[in-house]
Amino acid sequence: xxxSAYFLPTLKENPSEAQIVSHRxxxxxxxxxxxxxxxxxxxxxxxxxxxxxxxxxxxEQDASGAQELLMPTIQPAELxxxxxxxxxxxxxMLRIRDRHDRxxxxxxxxxxxxxxxxxxxxxxxxxLPKNLYHIQWKFRDEIRPRFGVMRGREFLMKDAYSFxxxxxxxxxxxxxxxxxxxxxxxxxGLKAIPMRAESGAIGGNLSHEFIILAETGExxxxxxxxxxxxxxxxxxPGFDDxxxxxxxxATGIYAATDEKHDAADCPIPADRLVSARGIEVGxxxxxxxxxxxxxxxxxxxxxxxxxxxxxxxxxxxxxRLAGAIIEASHDEAGxxxxxxxxxxxxxxxxxxxxxxxxxxVAAEVYGDLRRAGVEVLYDDRAERPGVKFADMDLIxxxxxxxxxxxxxxxxxxELKRRATGERAELSRDSALAKLTGPA
RNA sequence: CCGGGCAUAGCACAGCCAGGCAGUGCGCCUGUUUUGGGUACAGGAGGUCGCAGGUUCGAAUCCUGCUGCCCGGACCA
Numbered sequence: 306x307x308x309s310a311y312f313l314p315t316l317k318e319n320p321s322e323a324q325i326v327s328h329r330x331x332x333x334x335x336x337x338x339x340x341x342x343x344x345x346x347x348x349x350x351x352x353x354x355x356x357x358x359x360x361x362x363x364x365e366q367d368a369s370g371a372q373e374l375l376m377p378t379i380q381p382a383e384l385x386x387x388x389x390x391x392x393x394x395x396x397x398m399l400r401i402r403d404r405h406d407r408x409x410x411x412x413x414x415x416x417x418x419x420x421x422x423x424x425x426x427x428x429x430x431x432x433l434p435k436n437l438y439h440i441q442w443k444f445r446d447e448i449r450p451r452f453g454v455m456r457g458r459e460f461l462m463k464d465a466y467s468f469x470x471x472x473x474x475x476x477x478x479x480x481x482x483x484x485x486x487x488x489x490x491x492x493x494g495l496k497a498i499p500m501r502a503e504s505g506a507i508g509g510n511l512s513h514e515f516i517i518l519a520e521t522g523e524x525x526x527x528x529x530x531x532x533x534x535x536x537x538x539x540x541x542p543g544f545d546d547x548x549x550x551x552x553x554x555a556t557g558i559y560a561a562t563d564e565k566h567d568a569a570d571c572p573i574p575a576d577r578l579v580s581a582r583g584i585e586v587g588x589x590x591x592x593x594x595x596x597x598x599x600x601x602x603x604x605x606x607x608x609x610x611x612x613x614x615x616x617x618x619x620x621x622x623x624x625r626l627a628g629a630i631i632e633a634s635h636d637e638a639g640x641x642x643x644x645x646x647x648x649x650x651x652x653x654x655x656x657x658x659x660x661x662x663x664x665x666v667a668a669e670v671y672g673d674l675r676r677a678g679v680e681v682l683y684d685d686r687a688e689r690p691g692v693k694f695a696d697m698d699l700i701x702x703x704x705x706x707x708x709x710x711x712x713x714x715x716x717x718x719e720l721k722r723r724a725t726g727e728r729a730e731l732s733r734d735s736a737l738a739k740l741t742g743p744a
Numbered sequence: 745c746c747g748g749g750c751a752u753a754g755c756a757c758a759g760c761c762a763g764g765c766a767g768u769g770c771g772c773c774u775g776u777u778u779u780g781g782g783u784a785c786a787g788g789a790g791g792u793c794g795c796a797g798g799u800u801c802g803a804a805u806c807c808u809g810c811u812g813c814c815c816g817g818a819c820c821a
Contacts, residue, residue, distance in 0.1 A: 317770065317782065318756050322814055342813065414821070448745065448819060588821050620821060656780055691781040709780055
C-alpha cells in the first residue's frame with residue numbers, strides 16, 4: 306500500500322477526550338474515530354488489526370474443534386423471556402421495536418439464541434458433543450463507557466457455546482477452551498493469566514477470566530508471583546491429549562479477581578502474593594443446564610431417556626484486545642505491534658521522495674517485498690524524513706526499511722526494528738531475505 | 745445513575761469575568777527553501793462560537809431550557 310493513497314489520518318496532538326494511552330494512540334494512529342459514547346468507527350489501519358486478531362482467534366477455535374457460524378445482532382425479546390433474562394438484564398440491554406411494534410433487542414450475548422438453534426436440530430446424544438462459535442458485534446448499554454475500545458458499548462466478541470451429554474464431557478469442553486485461550490493469547494503476544502472469577506449474569510459455578518496485567522486495568526486482581534515469570538505454554542498439551550493434568554497445574558497456581566479473592570483466606574503467603582490491576586480479555590463459564598432446561602434443549606440419551614444438555618460459554622473480547630495489546634506494548638513514540646497482529650509487516654520509508662535514484666530503489670524494494678507476499682506500507686509522500694519516521698513509529702509497524710540518498714549511493718538499505726530501535730545497514734538482498742525468511 | 749467539568753476552524757486552545765470586526769499554535773492549500781527524527785519564510789483557504797429561546801441598539805460573552813462529550817464513583821461478561 307502506498308501511503309500517499311492510503312486513508313491514514315494521523316494526529317500530532319492528543320485529542321482531549323482520550324485519557325489512557327491505548328485510546329490516545331488508536332486515535333492518533335488513525336485506527337479509530339469516535340462516533341458516540343462508547344461507539345467507534347474502525348478506519349483502515351484499525352480494521353486491519355481487528356482482522357489480524359480475529360484470524361488468530363478463529364484459527365485456535367477451529368483447532369480446538371469448535372465450528373464457526375454467524376448469528377444476527379438483533380434478537381427477538383421472546384427468546385429472552387423464555388430464559389428469564391429479559392428482565393434480569395436490566396437497562397444494559399438495548400431494547401428496540403420494529404415497525405410491527407414487536408419487541409427486539411440488540412444482542413449483548415447469545416446463549417438463548419444458540420440454545421434455540423441447537424435444540425431444533427440436535428435430538429440425540431449422538432449429536433454431541435458440539436462447540437459452536439461466532440465472531441460478531443454486540444451491544445451493552447454501559448452506564449459509563451470509557452477507555453476507548455476497551456470499554457465500549459458496541460464491541461466485537463468471539464463467543465463459543467459448548468453442548469455435552471454430561472458434566473464430564475462439559476468439563477473436557479471447558480478445558481479445551483481453556484487451552485485454546487492460552488494458545489490464542491500467547492500468539493497475540495500477550496501474557497494472559499487465567500483467574501478464578503465470578504460468573505455474573507451468565508450464571509454457573511466454574512469460571513475463569515483471562516487477565517492481562519496493566520496499570521490501566523479496570524479490575525483489581527491477585528496472583529502468585531510465580532505467574533510473572535511462568536511460560537505456561539511451555540508444557541502445553543495438544544487438544545487431543547489428556548488435558549486434566551495441564552488444567553490442574555495451570556489452575557493450581559493461585560490467581561483470582563478481587564471478587565473471588567479473600568485476604569483472610571488466601572492460600573499463599575503474603576510475600577508471594579502480587580496485587581495488581583488487570584484487563585479482562587477472555588472469560589469462560591461452565592453453567593450446566595441453566596439454559597438448556599428452561600429453553601428445552603433436551604436430547605435422547607443412550608437409554609432413550611431425555612437429558613438436558615450440559616453447556617458452557619466462552620468469550621473473547623476481540624475489539625477490546627486491540628486496545629489491550631497497545632496497553633501492553635507501546636513506548637513514547639507510539640504503538641509497538643507484535644508481529645502477529647501488526648497491520649503491516651514492513652514500513653518502507655523513502656527518505657527523499659522526488660529524488661530519481663531514491664524513488665527507483667524504493668519502488669523496486671516495494672515490488673520485491675510485495676511479490677514475496679509481505680504486507681508493506683510504502684511511505685512515498687513528499688514529506689520530510691522526520692515526519693515519516695514519526696508516523697511510522699506511531700503506527701507501530703514492526704520492521705522499517707529506510708531508503709535514502711546515502712544508502713542508495715553505497716547500495717544498501719537500512720533495516721530498523723521498531724520494538725528495540727535496533728538498526729542495521731544491509732544489502733537489498735539480505736534485507737529482503739531477512740524480511741521474507743523464517744521468523 | 746450520583747457528583748464534577750467541558751462544548752469557539754481538522755486538532756489543541758485563548759477570547760467570556762467587564763457585551764462592540766472571530767483569534768493563536770499545529771495541521772491543510774500555493775510558492776520558495778530545506779532534505780536522515782514532526783525544517784524555515786511568504787501568501788492563502790477554512791467558523792451556524794453545540795442547539796433553542798430570552799435580555800439588549802448590539803450576544804461567543806449575560807439569563808433560561810435542552811443536547812452531546814469527558815472525568816471520579818457506583819455498576820459491569
